[in-house]
Amino acid sequence: MKPPGSLRIVGIGPGKDAWITPEASSLVSTATDLVGYAPYLERLPLKSGQRRHQTGNGAELERSRHALRLAADGRHVALVSGGDPGVFAMAAAVFETIDDGEPSWRSIDIVVSPGISAMQAAAARVGAPLGHDFCAISLSDNLKPWSIIEKRLMLAAEADFVIVLFNPASAARPRRIYEAFAVLRAIKQASTPIVFAHAVGRQNERISIETLASADPGCAGMSTLIIIGSSETRIVPRGVGTPFVYSSRGSKAL
Amino acid sequence: MKPPGSLRIVGIGPGKDAWITPEASSLVSTATDLVGYAPYLERLPLKSGQRRHQTGNGAELERSRHALRLAADGRHVALVSGGDPGVFAMAAAVFETIDDGEPSWRSIDIVVSPGISAMQAAAARVGAPLGHDFCAISLSDNLKPWSIIEKRLMLAAEADFVIVLFNPASAARPRRIYEAFAVLRAIKQASTPIVFAHAVGRQNERISIETLASADPGCAGMSTLIIIGSSETRIVPRGVGTPFVYSSRGSKAL
Numbered sequence: 001m002k003p004p005g006s007l008r009i010v011g012i013g014p015g016k017d018a019w020i021t022p023e024a025s026s027l028v029s030t031a032t033d034l035v036g037y038a039p040y041l042e043r044l045p046l047k048s049g050q051r052r053h054q055t056g057n058g059a060e061l062e063r064s065r066h067a068l069r070l071a072a073d074g075r076h077v078a079l080v081s082g083g084d085p086g087v088f089a090m091a092a093a094v095f096e097t098i099d100d101g102e103p104s105w106r107s108i109d110i111v112v113s114p115g116i117s118a119m120q121a122a123a124a125r126v127g128a129p130l131g132h133d134f135c136a137i138s139l140s141d142n143l144k145p146w147s148i149i150e151k152r153l154m155l156a157a158e159a160d161f162v163i164v165l166f167n168p169a170s171a172a173r174p175r176r177i178y179e180a181f182a183v184l185r186a187i188k189q190a191s192t193p194i195v196f197a198h199a200v201g202r203q204n205e206r207i208s209i210e211t212l213a214s215a216d217p218g219c220a221g222m223s224t225l226i227i228i229g230s231s232e233t234r235i236v237p238r239g240v241g242t243p244f245v246y247s248s249r250g251s252k253a254l
Numbered sequence: 255m256k257p258p259g260s261l262r263i264v265g266i267g268p269g270k271d272a273w274i275t276p277e278a279s280s281l282v283s284t285a286t287d288l289v290g291y292a293p294y295l296e297r298l299p300l301k302s303g304q305r306r307h308q309t310g311n312g313a314e315l316e317r318s319r320h321a322l323r324l325a326a327d328g329r330h331v332a333l334v335s336g337g338d339p340g341v342f343a344m345a346a347a348v349f350e351t352i353d354d355g356e357p358s359w360r361s362i363d364i365v366v367s368p369g370i371s372a373m374q375a376a377a378a379r380v381g382a383p384l385g386h387d388f389c390a391i392s393l394s395d396n397l398k399p400w401s402i403i404e405k406r407l408m409l410a411a412e413a414d415f416v417i418v419l420f421n422p423a424s425a426a427r428p429r430r431i432y433e434a435f436a437v438l439r440a441i442k443q444a445s446t447p448i449v450f451a452h453a454v455g456r457q458n459e460r461i462s463i464e465t466l467a468s469a470d471p472g473c474a475g476m477s478t479l480i481i482i483g484s485s486e487t488r489i490v491p492r493g494v495g496t497p498f499v500y501s502s503r504g505s506k507a508l
Contacts, residue, residue, distance in 0.1 A: 018280070021370065023272035060503075084370075086377045092385020095500030099490050106492045112378035116275065116338075116368050123340045124366035131346020133406055135389035135415060143504030152387055152413045159409035160402075161389060236353050238360045246349030249314075250397030 007071040007108055008078045009094055011085045011115020012040060015201030019116045027113055028078050035067045036080035044080065060093035068097060071108045084117040088138050088166045118225050119164050122197030125207050127236070129195060129227045132247035134162035139169070139176055146176065150183055157187035162247050163228040168220040177217040184228060188212055193229040193245050196220060209235060209245055261325040261362055262332045263348055265339045265369020266294060269455030273370045281367055282332050289321045290334035298334065314347035322351060325362045338371040342392050342420045372479050373418045376451030379461050381490070383449060383481045386501035388416035393423070393430055400430065404437055411441035416501050417482040422474040431471040438482060442466055447483040447499050450474060463489060463499055 008027040013019035028034065028044055038054040053070070055063045067079040081090035091112050098105045123130045135156050139149060156163050163184070169177045184192075190213035198206040198221065208219075212228070220226060232251055236244040262281040267273035282288065282298055292308040307324070309317045321333040335344035345366050352359045377384045389410050393403060410417050417438070423431045438446075444467035452460040452475065462473075466482070474480060486505055490498040 013275075016277075018277035019275050019368070021267075021273050021275055023270075026272070084374050086374060086382050086384050088385075091378075091382035092500050092503050095381045095385070095490060095498050096502055098498065099488060099500070106490065106498075107494065110498075112382065114273070114370050114374040114378040116370070117374070120338050120340060120368040120371070124345075124368040127349045128340050128345035128366065130340050131342075131349070133389070133391045135387070135410070135413075137387045145505075148414075148505050152415070155409045155413035156389070159389075159406045159413075161406070234353060236349060236360065240361065244349050244352065244360075244364075246346050246353070248350055249346050251399075251402050 002074040004109060005071040005074040006076050007067055007094070007110045009081060009085045009091050009110070009112045010078050011081050011083055011089070011113060012043065013116040013201065014083050014118040014121045015199070017043070019121065019201065021113070021115065023113050024115060028080065030076065031078035032076045033070050034078050034080055035063060035070070037082070040080045040082050060090060061097055064090070064094040064097035065101065067094065068101065068105050068108065072102070072104060081115070084115045085112055086114060087117040087119065087136065118197070118200050121200045122195060122207070122225050122227060125197065125200060126195050126209060126242070127244035128246040129193070129229060129233055130162055130164070130247065131249055132162055132230055132232055132251070134164060136164040136166060138166040139180055140167040141173065141176065150179070153180055153183045154187065157184055160230045160251070162230045162233060165226040165228065168224055168226050170222055177220050181215070181217040185212055188228070189231065193233045193235050195227040195245055197225045197227070199223045200225065207242070209243060256328040258363060259325040259328040260330050261321055261348070261364045263335060263339045263345050263364070263366045264332050265335050265337055265343065265367060266297060267370040267455065268337050268372040268375045269453070271297070273375065273455065275367070275369065277367050278369060282334065284330065285332035286330045287324050288332050288334055289317060289324070291336070294334045294336050314344060315351055318344070318348045318351035319355070321348065322355065322359050322362065326356070326358060335369070338369045339366055340368060341371040341373065341390065372451070372454050373420070375454045376449060376461070376479050376481060379451065379454060380449050380463060380496070381498035382500040383447070383483060383487055384416055384418070384501065385503055386416055386484055386486055386505070388418060390418040390420060392420040393434055394421040395427065395430065404433070407434055407437045408441065411438055414484045414505070416484045416487060419480040419482070422478055422480050424476055431474050435469070435471040439466055442482070443485065447487045447489050449481040449499055451479045451481070453477045454479065461496070463497060
């Protein structure tokens, strides 16, 4: 019998090496095999003897199956995910694959190693917009009907959550972000602060601070994350530099 | 004129050193002054010449003012926060203090350094329960009326979010957690998976997996974080070891 392998689902954060935890670095360095989307693997140092299995974007279930088969075959696999693997990233796909897959996969030694998510990095760049009850919603309707997304946006706005939008726009659905803003504009105040964070932590990072009235939803792309304030979110102007954005920890009655 | 100081609001994650990012370690090591709640400062290596300003728990605004005064006085301050400073931690308190405080504080050089939050660490321990749209709600009614918290719980359950509860119970409000569960039990299915994560990342970490029907809200304390599944959250039993918990990335219509 082969000695058992292992699978580590590792988050390397959103783009900046100084945000990769020591746990993630160590798991990547001791793996026999790295599996992941090519741009994530390219961020990691090459190590002799270590095998790399690069896959395209999307195809999460195929990537999960590949990682699980390698681990079942006795390899020590690090499945590399951007951000936090548990937040709109690879971890859920792996457990879904296990749930639907070979019974023996349930016995694989698996650990998830958390990472800084783009949401946290974007918030940190401007201040503390998540300092208050918040929710995170993916606008992708690949795996859920748009009607659920609209309903969630409506209920989240009524609950006065700070709302983080992941995957706000793609070439396949350029208009959905306009529909989402229409839902929010019908419920939330025009002065609500909004943060557009593009490519956070990467060289082409670009952050802009708007209000619900002034924001152009069309400026969101594949690498954009949007934070929509609650009624307790404030913009603090500064003498020099971009303003701070934070959400007050308290709330008045709704 | 004094050379200008700086303030770094640094997250050191939930208890485990391997989750402290290199950025956080570097900011802590180069600061002239560390400010923070004593148990967080005790986790950091002593450095000669560096001053430590330990404060009690609570008192976030006083701690923020102290850090801002030091930075305004030319010191290079690291304000140390557990978890992610932007998620129910110190960053919002600092910006609130600036908003209400000395105009000169707005010119201080401030950077927030994100950290792994307890929510992410707890999720990683069991699988991927946040793999789907989710929200985070603090049950503390120190700064907001209980009626808002109840309304948010109700709307979050109707939206079928995965719900993360921070600060579920304290000596001052031992019954609120029962009221919260009553709200959730009225809306969500009895079989909904629930994760209780106590002291995650610390030596006395204890994680248990329940359902909404079986869970005893009374076992939550000050250091507990609770993750309540959506209709798409599943428990995957294993041959040996605790089951996995994950939320499927897709959803059917509500």
